[in-house]
Amino acid sequence: MEKFPRVEVGEVSLPRIIVGSNWFLGYSHTSAAKDRFIKEYQNRDRIADVLEVFLRYGINAVMAPPSDLMAEAIEEAQQRTGKQIIAIYTPGPDSDGEETGLVEGIKWSAEHGGTFCFPHQSFTDPRVDRRTRSIEDIEPWLQMIREHGMIPGLSTHMPETIVYADRCNLDLASYTQAYNALGFLCPVETDWIAHIVQQAKKPVMIIKPLAAGRLLPPTGLAFVWSTIREQDMVVIGTLTPYEAEEDIEISLALLEKRAAGVKLQNTRSKKSLIDT
Numbered sequence: 669m670e671k672f673p674r675v676e677v678g679e680v681s682l683p684r685i686i687v688g689s690n691w692f693l694g695y696s697h698t699s700a701a702k703d704r705f706i707k708e709y710q711n712r713d714r715i716a717d718v719l720e721v722f723l724r725y726g727i728n729a730v731m732a733p734p735s736d737l738m739a740e741a742i743e744e745a746q747q748r749t750g751k752q753i754i755a756i757y758t759p760g761p762d763s764d765g766e767e768t769g770l771v772e773g774i775k776w777s778a779e780h781g782g783t784f785c786f787p788h789q790s791f792t793d794p795r796v797d798r799r800t801r802s803i804e805d806i807e808p809w810l811q812m813i814r815e816h817g818m819i820p821g822l823s824t825h826m827p828e829t830i831v832y833a834d835r836c837n838l839d840l841a842s843y844t845q846a847y848n849a850l851g852f853l854c855p856v857e858t859d860w861i862a863h864i865v866q867q868a869k870k871p872v873m874i875i876k877p878l879a880a881g882r883l884l885p886p887t888g889l890a891f892v893w894s895t896i897r898e899q900d901m902v903v904i905g906t907l908t909p910y911e912a913e914e915d916i917e918i919s920l921a922l923l924e925k926r927a928a929g930v931k932l933q934n935t936r937s938k939k940s941l942i943d944t
Contacts, residue, residue: 671726672916673923675899677871678819678841680783682729682754685919686873687722688905689732690880692741697853697880706907714908715741720748721912729754731844731873731903733788734776742781755781756873758823758844760788767791770809778816785813786821786844793826803832810839821873825853827864834869844873844903849891852879862895871899878904885918886928893922 672683689695692715696702715738719730723745730753732738742753757780759773770791777785787809795804806822813820821842822829830843846853847861853876854861865872874896878888892902902919906912914930921928934942 672920674726675871675901677901678784678821680754680819680841682901683725683727684901684923685722685727685916686756686901686903687719687727687730688875688903689730689735689738691905691907692718692738693732693735697876709907710737712737712740712744716744716748717909718906718912719745719753721909722916723749723751723753725916727916728752729756731756731758731786731875733758733760734773734780739780754783756784756786756821757782757818758786758788760790771812774809774812774816774818778818782818784821784841785816785818786823786842789823789825789844792822792824792829796824796826796828796832798828801828801832802836803829803838806838814839823875826855827861830864830868830872840870842871842873843868844875846876847874847892847896848876848879848883849888850879850882852876852882865896865900871901872896873901873903875903877902885915886930889915889918890922893919 672685674681674683691706692710694703694707696706728751730742734757746753757777759770759777761767762769770787774785795806797804810820820840822833822840823844825846827845830845833840833843845865851858874892877892878885904915906915917930918928
């Protein structure tokens with residue numbers, strides 16, 4: 669089985685696809701009803717089933733918030749396969765904005781084997797100061813992450829975060845950035861985000877590549893893979909093992925410039941397109 673391409677981030681080898689967790693934990697960006705469906709459907713074993721598919725291709729990195737369910741699923745997948753998963757945790761503040769939530773999240777991430785720790789955009793983005801072109805009071809948090817034995821990064825939806833982090837030479841290995849063909853959750857035009865990603869001093873992890881399910885995988889993945897650099901990565905979440913298989917094959921085909929070996933949907937409205 670073909671192994672997925674890898675890059676080096678903070679002296680750690682990572683696959684260019686990173687497993688996202690929104691479709692494991694119930695963050696659909698669609699509706700409360702869809703969130704509820706995900707939460708009621710998913711459990712440790714179903715998440716581990718999906719992780720097993722990624723691991724078969726050497727895709728052994730997962731991005732998630734601190735979550736006991738995710739920690740259990742990661743452990744289950746590791747036990748089944750004998751392969752180690754690299755955890756990229758994204759702790760954030762409490763719901764009322766209290767920083768104690770981030771402190772506890774950093775501690776939890778370290779205790780649950782986190783290799784990387786990226787403060788969530790709900791913590792990072794409010795600290796982006798366009799007047800001073802800096803990220804206020806972020807250095808102590810990056811230092812705290814180092815002190816807990818993890819590699820720091822920053823999770824963001826704002827391309828200014830990348831620009832200012834580079835300008836200030838912050839001690840971090842990578843950043844996330846929302847980027848997709850629809851511009852979903854992108855604060856500026858997609859050509860501007862592409863420019864920022866291409867100029868970044870560190871590798872970038874692209875999140876929301878399919879605009880939270882609003883784009884078909886061939887469309888959304890073709891856009892992202894064709895406009896990022898060889899050192900950048902794509903974070904993608906899938907609900908089922910079948911979706912994981914498809915997204916991996918489509919991505920490999922795009923990177924190798926070949927047709928994807930993915931079966932098309934066969935609906936009644938397409939009968940006239942089938943040559944019998």
